[in-house]
Amino acid sequence: MSKVIGIDLGTTNSCVAIWEGNQPRILSNFNGDRTMPSVVAFTASGERLVGMPARNQQITNPTATIYSIKRFMGRRHNEVRGEEKIVPYEIVGNGHEFVKVKVKRRRCTPQEISAMILRELKAMAEDYLGESVSRAVITVPAYFNDSQRQATKDAGEIAGLTVERIINEPTAAALAYGLEQRVNKKIIVFDFGGGTFDLSAMEIGDNFFKVYAVHGNTHLGGDDFDQRIIDVVADDFRRKERIDIRQESMALQRLKEAAEQAKTELSFREETTIMLPFICVDGSGPKHIQYTMERERFESVCADLFDDLGDCCKKLMHDVGWSSLDIEDVVMVGGSTRIPKVQEIAMEVFQTLELDKSINPDEVVALGAAILAGVLQGDLKRIKLMDVTSHSLGVETVRGGVAPLLERNTPIPVATRKIFSTPKNNQTSVPINIIEGETTKAKLNNSLGIFQLTGIPRAPRGVPQIEVEFAIDANGILKVSATDVDSGKSQNIVITGGVGLDRNQIERMKITASANDQKNEIKQDLLDLRNHAESVFHDIQKWLEYNSKLMPPRTVEQIINILKKLKKKINKGDKVGIRLMLKKLDEVVNPYREAA
Numbered sequence: 001m002s003k004v005i006g007i008d009l010g011t012t013n014s015c016v017a018i019w020e021g022n023q024p025r026i027l028s029n030f031n032g033d034r035t036m037p038s039v040v041a042f043t044a045s046g047e048r049l050v051g052m053p054a055r056n057q058q059i060t061n062p063t064a065t066i067y068s069i070k071r072f073m074g075r076r077h078n079e080v081r082g083e084e085k086i087v088p089y090e091i092v093g094n095g096h097e098f099v100k101v102k103v104k105r106r107r108c109t110p111q112e113i114s115a116m117i118l119r120e121l122k123a124m125a126e127d128y129l130g131e132s133v134s135r136a137v138i139t140v141p142a143y144f145n146d147s148q149r150q151a152t153k154d155a156g157e158i159a160g161l162t163v164e165r166i167i168n169e170p171t172a173a174a175l176a177y178g179l180e181q182r183v184n185k186k187i188i189v190f191d192f193g194g195g196t197f198d199l200s201a202m203e204i205g206d207n208f209f210k211v212y213a214v215h216g217n218t219h220l221g222g223d224d225f226d227q228r229i230i231d232v233v234a235d236d237f238r239r240k241e242r243i244d245i246r247q248e249s250m251a252l253q254r255l256k257e258a259a260e261q262a263k264t265e266l267s268f269r270e271e272t273t274i275m276l277p278f279i280c281v282d283g284s285g286p287k288h289i290q291y292t293m294e295r296e297r298f299e300s301v302c303a304d305l306f307d308d309l310g311d312c313c314k315k316l317m318h319d320v321g322w323s324s325l326d327i328e329d330v331v332m333v334g335g336s337t338r339i340p341k342v343q344e345i346a347m348e349v350f351q352t353l354e355l356d357k358s359i360n361p362d363e364v365v366a367l368g369a370a371i372l373a374g375v376l377q378g379d380l381k382r383i384k385l386m387d388v389t390s391h392s393l394g395v396e397t398v399r400g401g402v403a404p405l406l407e408r409n410t411p412i413p414v415a416t417r418k419i420f421s422t423p424k425n426n427q428t429s430v431p432i433n434i435i436e437g438e439t440t441k442a443k444l445n446n447s448l449g450i451f452q453l454t455g456i457p458r459a460p461r462g463v464p465q466i467e468v469e470f471a472i473d474a475n476g477i478l479k480v481s482a483t484d485v486d487s488g489k490s491q492n493i494v495i496t497g498g499v500g501l502d503r504n505q506i507e508r509m510k511i512t513a514s515a516n517d518q519k520n521e522i523k524q525d526l527l528d529l530r531n532h533a534e535s536v537f538h539d540i541q542k543w544l545e546y547n548s549k550l551m552p553p554r555t556v557e558q559i560i561n562i563l564k565k566l567k568k569k570i571n572k573g574d575k576v577g578i579r580l581m582l583k584k585l586d587e588v589v590n591p592y593r594e595a596a
């Protein structure tokens, strides 16, 4: 059976793992890195960079370097006002439209950007396995809604992967954590990464993993703490120098990196100093930043973020109805769980003196995905995964309310049916707005799309009986179907305004993505050839300085001419010309070099 890869598609970093032999294995890239920054960049020369090379040039190319794209997956513009302000790249879309990223003159969906990251991870796995890979398990935050899950699945397909399963990150972490355990126990998975916060209350048993409740915040992550530090330092600088550093994209990018570093240091030290020499220049000369922040100050400027974390934990405990005595372990996952205050909150709310940090928090989710991959490829005996819906689901009523169909934390997969009819005589179509969320006002929740029932036979109002089924699959993704009760015929459903890309769009994006890969490869070839030609040029120039006196003047002149032409071809990027000149150089120079 073909290999399935397990992918943790993270906000900050991503990771790929496989099931090999008897255990999950994290794959590293050619550099030995076990995680890859979830960053994509488009350079001035038209190259596309993914991972560390993209991250390395972020300071000098901030508007075309896309990071934290996960925060925009499956999001409408009015949901990301906060996020939009803190990223230096351009987000486009109006109100209810799903957002896109504008890079240079191109508009990309977040799915396409994520697909670029996924293609890189897929390539890493193919390099390691020596065979092509087309099947994957991809993880998402448990608190991701339907649009975000659908967008992640689409990203996988654009990357040329059949997404066998979308699995919740805390569930994946529990799989890795529980692999060796054979006793029944109730645990909390506390997953706090770069952009999302996720909590799951679950039970681990011999070969089963049962989720009872999830809670979280997909707008809260390590990036938000960085932003608070940025604001404190930038405000201080503005007070002293009357310059707002946030308006200068390169300086802001330097500050952002320093802020993240400072936050990380404050996890181990009581204070840290941010030093950014020559951050900008004004009429009076160059300006520098030197700002010392104590852990206490960090905690006070982030107090509301910590409160949000605590509130989420309390809500989870309320939903699941457990007392702290029921909980045997609190498993910490994600880079932001290293913040001491975060650990303090977890210990306080769940009333425990110890947190489980036994598995590397950066790798545990990918390891869990690889375990499920092992099950799917038949290498591991079946494990029963019982997950729940993260949000309630309903339909908008005539008065703008919500008629509930499925409560949050309902075990999945699940299907539910509801009968709809026509409010007017002879109506042949009815719009049904599917609402996801917890408030009773439709407008304040997330619309998953309007389903238009069409082809209803003409009849007095209220007579047609159309049964609509909402089915949530094991991936947490909703599928809708409708049947005319009288005739038993299925109805047409046209979805408008949903995030799901249709098959044609996905196929088009897939083709563009693979063409871009080829273009990238061609560009890389040219780059390599140019570098090689440059070094040959300099070698021979140097060699000529010492050896020209030993050669006939005509040959020396001939070599100088070829070198001049080679330089021109290198500057033009003329691959054929470069190769031709290199060959000529070989022919003319080699007899003398060999003789020497």
Ligand code: AMP
Binding pocket: 010, 011, 012, 013, 192, 193, 194, 195, 221, 222, 223, 260, 263, 264, 265, 267, 333, 334, 335, 336, 337, 338, 339, 361, 362
């Ligand atoms: P993840 O999504 O799990 O890779 O987590 C990434 C987030 O963890 C980023 O916001 C990092 O800045 C943050 N992080 C990593 N190490 C630390 C640390 N030692 N202290 C605080 N935050 C950290």
